[in-house]
Amino acid sequence: MSDDYQKQLLAYNEDKRTACKYGDKCYQKNPKHLEKFKHPPSDNLKEFTQATKKQKLNNGESNTTHASKIEKDGPENEDNSELNIENQSENEDNDTDKEHQNTTKTNNSQVDTKPESELTESEFIQRNFLVKMPDDFYKFWEFCKIINEKDPLHAFEKVDLVLVGPFDVLAGKFQNVTKTKNEYLRHWRYYYDPPEMQTVIKCYDKEGYHIGYYRDEPLSDPCFVCSGNLINGQLTIMAGNLFGAVNVYLDNYVQKKCTPFNKMGIVKFQTKLKDYAKTENITLETKTDEMKSRNNKVVTRTFSGIGIVVPYNKKTQLGYRPLIETKDKIKKLLNNIVEAKEDGLRDDFLSKLQPIITMASIAADECDFGTSLELGLDLFNYGGEVFHNIILSLLISSYQLLGRDSFGDIMQAHLQDRKKSNNLSIL
Structure with missing residues (x-):
């Protein structure tokens, strides 16, 4: 391990900020995100992963799926798995990524002050x-x-x-x-x-x-x-x-x-x-x-019939992957959960939904942010208070990763008092 890298690693370990769970593959350029989360040295990710793995285990923490994937891929695959937004923006297949970067996300500072x-x-x-x-x-x-x-x-x-x-x-x-x-x-x-x-x-x-x-x-x-x-x-x-x-x-x-x-x-x-x-x-x-x-630019259709658009590279297929179950199967499962008359039966159906949620979360960990966005919007669209906590978990994280934080604020406010009413004025 080089002296320079040791210094970077030491500075990282002494940094009191929360570690970004996407590590070196985090594409965020949002100053608020960079201010809140710390990111590992990027010149030797494999060496960093191996060095921090031991520290995490000593602290009783488990590795993230994302870090495990990087280690498993090995040095020969690191270049292929690394997300480089700046290089991708030169590619015709990455028009959506380029547009996403150039779009103002939540810059309300002048208005807010x-x-x-x-x-x-x-x-x-x-x-x-x-x-x-x-x-x-x-x-x-x-x-x-x-x-x-x-x-x-x-x-x-x-x-x-x-x-x-x-x-x-x-x-x-x-x-x-x-x-x-x-x-x-x-x-x-x-x-x-x-x-x-x-x-x-x-x-x-x-x-x-x-x-x-x-x-x-x-x-x-x-x-x-x-x-x-x-x-x-x-x-x-x-x-x-x-x-x-x-x-x-x-x-x-x-x-x-x-x-x-x-x-x-x-x-x-x-x-x-x-x-x-x-x-x-x-x-x-x-x-x-x-x-x-x-x-x-639509990568998939949601239950509402409106497709979602996220930064997506057609060449590498990075940005979205399909859910592990079909729409019909998910709808049937959601219906069983909502219609279940006993808590035990509902819990059984919820346990069958969990693998779908887990895989969508893993997809987000690996920079396929559109997958968790799709599932969160589908659950919201289906309706039912039983899904509200899951919806919040999926969508707030997805919106933050996509630089659409305001949508997360809107969703959180909505689910606090979600009404099936035709009179929704606050005046």
């Missing part, structure tokens, strides 16, 4: 809802003010829609109102809404139909606008922006709900929306180029 009285409406939304709203969100609000200047929230009431969520900020409903961080994150968050979805429109119906933006990164532009309900966890992609989504809704409304007496009025109403969108150069396409590009 401002006094609330100095916040703009968009900054207020970013601070309290942990997402940025796109341009079409604000243009849609302007259109609603044209339709109903006194009460823009109810501009679409004649077609059973009302604006909610972040629109309440634009309506001034949060002025002189004090709420907790978690309350803001639950404002109009429906039972099946994953952290990636932000509801902005609700429907006056018993099924809880609602419309919201869906994004893969907390502070990135939405990928599309989709709809959901309280009947099941299915999400339906509608269009690339809010104007396109509402246009789709109006098409369906005219076909299914209009009577001969009100059809003409609804058609004129829809024409106003189309004319405004054209004037503002807003597309009404249901499949935009951005949506098609995102679809090509």
Whole structure:
């Protein structure tokens, strides 16, 4: 062992910070992560693993799966197993990784340090809802003010829609109102809404139909606008922006709900929306180029029908691996757990779920972060309080590793008070 390496190892061992469990393979560049966790010397990982293994055993600790894999692979495989984001970004197969690195993750520092009285409406939304709203969100609000200047929230009431969520900020409903961080994150968050979805429109119906933006990164532009309900966890992609989504809704409304007496009025109403969108150069396409590009990056479909996008290298297949059971088998197992009438029987079914959870966690340990994200979202989408602790364990870790910490905060707040209700306002 070289003197230089000995010094590095000594400094590492004396460092009081928590050791990052991903060790030398950690790809995180987030300053908060680097400040919180210590990382081993990277010039000789095998030598470090062997040196620290003895220390861990002496302390009564077991090696992580990740460290064991590195030792088992041996020196000849170290170069192939090492994750090098900078080199991969030069590869065409790694466009997603490059995009992930360049995306701002949770950089709310400038907004967080401002006094609330100095916040703009968009900054207020970013601070309290942990997402940025796109341009079409604000243009849609302007259109609603044209339709109903006194009460823009109810501009679409004649077609059973009302604006909610972040629109309440634009309506001034949060002025002189004090709420907790978690309350803001639950404002109009429906039972099946994953952290990636932000509801902005609700429907006056018993099924809880609602419309919201869906994004893969907390502070990135939405990928599309989709709809959901309280009947099941299915999400339906509608269009690339809010104007396109509402246009789709109006098409369906005219076909299914209009009577001969009100059809003409609804058609004129829809024409106003189309004319405004054209004037503002807003597309009404249901499949935009951005949506098609995102679809090509999907590594797997979740129970909701919406695929997940994570940093993934097609050449090395690093970033995601399939779950060890099929979707049908997992759904059947989850149903057995929820429907079990005796604790003992439920525990038996839960023990059958454990290997799936364990393998998803091992996948995350080995930098296939998409696997644990997939399982966590599937459990959330299936529903049932019995899964909440498992969901939190899988998703908070996955979101942190992916640099999507805000989604973990949203999930934690949601599961603290998850309601199957059609009235989810905190005001």
